[in-house]
Amino acid sequence: MPALEGKVALVTGGSRGIGAAIALRLAQDGADVAITYEKSRDRADETVSRIGELGRKAIAIQADSADAAAVTAAMNQAASALGGLDILVNNAGIFPAGTIDTLSLADIDRTLAVNVRSVFVAVQAALAHLGEGGRIITIGSTLADRVSGPGMSAYAASKAALGGLTRALARDLGPRGIGAVLVAPGPTDTDMNPADGPHAQRVLALSAVGRHAEPADIAATVAHVAGPGGRFITGSTITVDGGTNA
Numbered sequence: 164m165p166a167l168e169g170k171v172a173l174v175t176g177g178s179r180g181i182g183a184a185i186a187l188r189l190a191q192d193g194a195d196v197a198i199t200y201e202k203s204r205d206r207a208d209e210t211v212s213r214i215g216e217l218g219r220k221a222i223a224i225q226a227d228s229a230d231a232a233a234v235t236a237a238m239n240q241a242a243s244a245l246g247g248l249d250i251l252v253n254n255a256g257i258f259p260a261g262t263i264d265t266l267s268l269a270d271i272d273r274t275l276a277v278n279v280r281s282v283f284v285a286v287q288a289a290l291a292h293l294g295e296g297g298r299i300i301t302i303g304s305t306l307a308d309r310v311s312g313p314g315m316s317a318y319a320a321s322k323a324a325l326g327g328l329t330r331a332l333a334r335d336l337g338p339r340g341i342g343a344v345l346v347a348p349g350p351t352d353t354d355m356n357p358a359d360g361p362h363a364q365r366v367l368a369l370s371a372v373g374r375h376a377e378p379a380d381i382a383a384t385v386a387h388v389a390g391p392g393g394r395f396i397t398g399s400t401i402t403v404d405g406g407t408n409a
């Protein structure tokens with residue numbers, strides 16, 4: 164029997180990049196999957212139809228992660244459409260590039276709302292549905308621990324906050340049998356950080372393996388944590404970075 168047979172997952176930001184790869188991988192492992200997106204309806208529909216081809220149920224829900232009411236409604240809609248919720252993957256994120264003297268208050272507010280506050284809100288909403296064995300997996304970043312160049316203050320601050328949040332969730336939810344884990348990717352080839360983009364050479368200078376991860380590499384770790392192999396992992400950060408922070 165597939166490892167996630169009978170499970171329901173919700174992946175925020177599942178229309179593209181790492182989130183789409185996670186949604187597909189969880190479906191390959193047997194889960195039915197809801198995804199959220201902000202703008203890319205076509206890409207979200209594409210992910211849903213690829214999951215359908217795997218024989219699993221899937222829905223896409225438009226929900227801006229900065230909008231707490233929309234995030235809560237998405238969680239409830241997913242649970243009602245797919246028959247519950249077992250795995251929440253907080254993946255949606257933004258990267259506002261700019262040095263500290265160029266970023267605005269609006270930049271830091273939006274970054275914290277999408278990258279951090281949305282996780283807090285999503286977890287609160289998910290708790291109405293998650294039971295014993297539930298998993299909360301959040302996508303952080305190696306930039307939380309090592310900032311490899313200028314222009315990343317808002318992003319690094321937001322990703323560093325997720326480590327504390329995850330450790331606190333593990334303490335709050337351990338007694339309920341719900342795990343919380345942060346998966347911290349290094350450079351991964353997506354629209355946010357293309358392997359052929361203008362910053363690729365600088366980004367890869369620190370990599371031990373000399374290349375970007377593929378989104379499927381991050382999804383493989385999320386699938387492990389979501390599955391039986393992850394049942395005793397909680398409060399931890401798992402780095403998936405090809406040795407970038409080594």
Ligand code: NDP
Pocket residue numbers: 175176177178179180181182199200201202203204206226227228229254255256257258277302303304305347348349350351352353354355356
């Ligand atoms: P992409 O920019 O390729 O994709 C971002 C995804 O998040 C899209 O599905 C997008 O939806 C969604 N999203 C963005 N803003 C919102 C919002 N306000 N509300 C709802 N959904 C939103 O990014 P990646 O796949 O590269 O990144 C995914 C996660 O991984 C992020 O948290 C990122 O910080 C993290 N990460 C990425 C790394 C990398 O090198 N790529 C490295 C380390 C961490 P839509 O399509 O509708 O815009």
